[in-house]
Amino acid sequence: MPRRAIFNVRAAAFSCLLIVLLPVATAQAHRSAANSDDSGIAIPALTHGQMAVIADYRGKILDLAARQARTDETFRRLLTFGNIQYTYCLWGVVPGSLGDEASPFNECSHAYLSATQALLVHMRGINDRNSPLGADIEALVSRIDVDMVRNGASFVLCQFSSEDFNTASLIRPDWTAVPYHAPSVLSFAMLTVAMGGAGFAGLRRKGTAPRHPAA
Secondary structure, eight states: OOHHHHHHHHHHHHHHHHHHHGGGTTTOSOOOGGGSOOSSOEEOOOOHHHHHHHHHHHHHHHHHHHTOOSOOHHHHHHHHHHHHHHHHTGGGOSTTTTTOTTOTTHHHHHHHHHHHHHHHHHHHHHSOTTSHHHHHHHHHHHHHHHHHHHTTGGGOOOTTTTOOEETTBOOOOOGGGGGGOHHHHHHHHHHHHHHHHHHHHHHHHHHTOOOOOOO
16 A cells, blocks of 8 residues: 555544544543553553563564464453554554653553563463474564663653553543643644645645546
8 A cells, every 4th residue: 555545544544533532531531550440451561661662563573463373362352452552542653652751642652562562471471482483472572672671671660660551441542631742732733734735735636627628
């Protein structure tokens, strides 16, 4: 799919998500993991430094998950939770989502990346290390470990690093804080301008299309 088409699809999905979520923003900004439902699968939290590393490898972890032939409930729930959280976080495209503790999207970013690492750890436990998939998982774990040590990942803490997450409790962005977070406001403004410009260009092309005389 062409890059422009992908952008248009994602922008449209983003707009639909805003339409669905913004009306309930004042009623429920986000759910703190500290006060969440703990009836599901517990997910250990990551530090900011660990998040940055896992974000770099998220695609590779999901590629391995797609190759997982033998699944169980834990695998499916971790994968589903992580994917839903990723959508709630607007696919990680809002600036500051990962590293800015003040970002309205930081807590939900903690949630989906923590779930991604938990999924990798679970796959490591249910696969034979001598199998092709098991060997690839071990190789990826080793690469992640090296990067975390190199970046001193475990030392970068924030208020959400001490919170465990749970598959029974989704974490939503703090929508009420968006107007007070400059990078978020700027990114939404740029997207709005881009979508408005694309729409105007489409209307202009339609209005200037050559008219063929009737036969």
